[in-house]
Amino acid sequence: MTTLTAVLLGAFHGLNPAMGWLFAVARGLQERDQGVVLASLPAIAAGHLASVAVVALAVGLTGSLVTATALTVLGGVVLVGFGLWRLLSDRHFRWVGMRLSHPQLAAWSFLMSSAHGAGLMLIPLFTGLHAEGRSLRGGVEVAALHTLAMFAVAGAIAIVVYRVAGLTVLRRAWFNVDRMWALALVVAGGLTLAQA
Structure with a gap:
């Protein structure tokens, strides 16, 4: 069940343009080269893996269920708070170029x-x-599986968008997934707190 959940959440992350596929497509369109899209994806996946691995290591290195429970409660509160902030905020994260x-x-x-x-x-x-007593190794495996699923979905979407749609279709037809993402964070935080 843990493996399937990690893969499904990875696929969900891969759907989200904020996790990088849109950036890879934009770089490819800017350079007019599909190779740039493909070359961007491993770097994006590596950054995603590092982000997830930090959390996996923090949980894996705690060494006690009390600390893990405290991390669960803290993580749940942060997820709910961050999700609510994203739901209620009009601000969007920006990058320089x-x-x-x-x-x-x-x-x-x-x-x-x-x-x-x-x-x-x-x-x-x-x-x-x-x-279950397999936190460190299991956490690294879950983070890797999660990232592989994210990479596969993001890569497939990036190539399809680059080759078929381009950014003009995205400007007209793509819906804003920020609200859906924020709601998913709130739900995940609520489930985390319920399990604590």
């Missing part, structure tokens, strides 16, 4: 994944692994 090196792109992905609560959403999985 499109011309980034791959390390800069990975750093951008780390910041965006962290700011959007990507690792926090997995706290119930990480604390469950901790309770």
Whole structure:
């Protein structure tokens, strides 16, 4: 169940343009090169993995269920609070430009994944692994599976959008997933608090 949940949440993260596929498409369209889209995706996935791994390691290194429970409650409160802030806020995260090196792109992905609560959403999985006594290795495996699913979905969407739609269709037809993402954070936070 933990593996399936990690993969499904990774796929959900991959759907979200804020997790990087839109940035990869924009870079590819700017350079008029599909190779730029493909080359951007591993750096984006590496940043996402780092963001999720920080949370996995924090839970895995606690060493006690009391600390893990405190992290669960704290994570749940942060998820609900951050989700409510995103639901009620009109502000959107901005970045300075499109011309980034791959390390800069990975750093951008780390910041965006962290700011959007990507690792926090997995706290119930990480604390469950901790309770089972396989927190560190299991947490790394969950983070890797989660990121692979995110990478696969984001990559597929990026290529389809780049080759078929381009940004003009996105301007006309794409709905804003920020509200859906914020609601998902609130729900995940509520579930986290219910399990604590």
